[in-house]
Amino acid sequence: MSQQLKFVVEQLNKEPFKKNLNLILFDSLEAMQLLQLLNDVLAEVDPKQAIDIREEQPEQTAKRMFSLLGMLKYKPLGNQTDASSFRRGLVAGHKPVVHPLLHWLLQRVPELKKRAYLARYLVKLEVPAEFLQDEVVGDTYHQYEDLVETFKNYHKGCEQLKASGFSTAEIRKDIGVMEEEKDQLIKRVERLRKRVETVPSHQRMLELARQLRVEKEREESLAHQKQEQKNQLFRAEQRLQVSQQKLKDLGQASVDTDPESLMRKLEEEIKINTYIVTEKLPKELDSTRRTVHFLQKIKEVSAQIKQLTEKRLMRSDPTDNKLTLFRQQASIIVRKKEAKAEELQRAREELAAAERELAQRSSSQGRGDDQEEVVRGDELKRLVAKLRGKGSTHKKRRAELAELKAENGVLQRTEEVLAQRSQDVLQQLTMWRKEHLCLGPPPKVVLVPFFTRW
Incomplete structure (x- = not known):
């Protein structure tokens, strides 16, 4: 901490601050003096901050400093991570808050100057979206964004030029060389003028040379104007051709037209539009409404089916669950029996066909030769x-x-036994309800036979 204070005092005693402080005086500064010192450092970073804080409300001072520190991306060190405690300490001018801030600022003044300068132009204004809906405001905001991008490009080019190796010493050297060349040219012109003055009628010759130069410049200007007029003539001819073509098309379109035909066309268009508006679109709308209504009914019926299914599952008799397994087994056996019966029928048909073929061959055996x-x-x-x-x-x-x-047969007997047991259980349940719950008898269970006897 002492090293930080020493560094801060040394920097404050240098240009451009020149505070003439020592460690004792710096440590004995009051809160208001310490805040003013901090404000002076911030003013060096951003000239807009050059304000006497005694003439400003504390709330405005805190708001201004917080805004600048946020733009400079300052993060409190140590135990000042809590934003609220940091703000309270900065407003009150507490030394544990202000001293690290001064050390951070004085360490990187050039960098912070550049950042503050760029933020002045690159931090975009926040405009609500509803204001941007206005055409004038939207266009102005787009122009503002374009100017920001232009500034970025110019600044980038400036930085590249600074980093390209050119220095002020080299530029001054080049300027000195050019001034020397200028002096040499002036001396040369003076020598030539003295030589010309010895020639008789040199004034008239100089005047003729001046007129020749003027005429040549005028000739170049006239040639340039001539070329521009040729270009304008070419563009005018193109526009004339386009206009003539449009006029020709309009003339061809209006050859067979008269007010009556135009009225008929307009009436036909009106009829078509009327049909679309009064008949076609309402029919399509009604069809769409019916479809939507039908889909809503389907949705409602599906929901009712789901509810009924849930109710049926909740009210299902527990004895049916016991018989489900046997019913499934019985259905499997019935399917197997049908499959075997079909196979038996096919085998019988094949046997009958083989017997017929055997009889035919036996009857025709006596009519053949030995081979x-x-x-x-x-x-x-x-x-x-x-x-x-x-x-x-x-x-x-x-x-x-x-x-x-x-x-x-075994399964049928099992079904009968289970049905008898089910009746016994229901009777016992009815008696128990009458004795303990005083409720009515349970619903009658009807067992439907699932098997067919052979």
């Missing part, structure tokens, strides 16, 4: 083997069908 008898005998063996395979398959299907029938 044909051998071939038909082999075919007969294959048919017999195929028939045996079909027979074994038929037996397997019959066995599976018998098993399914047995399982179906």
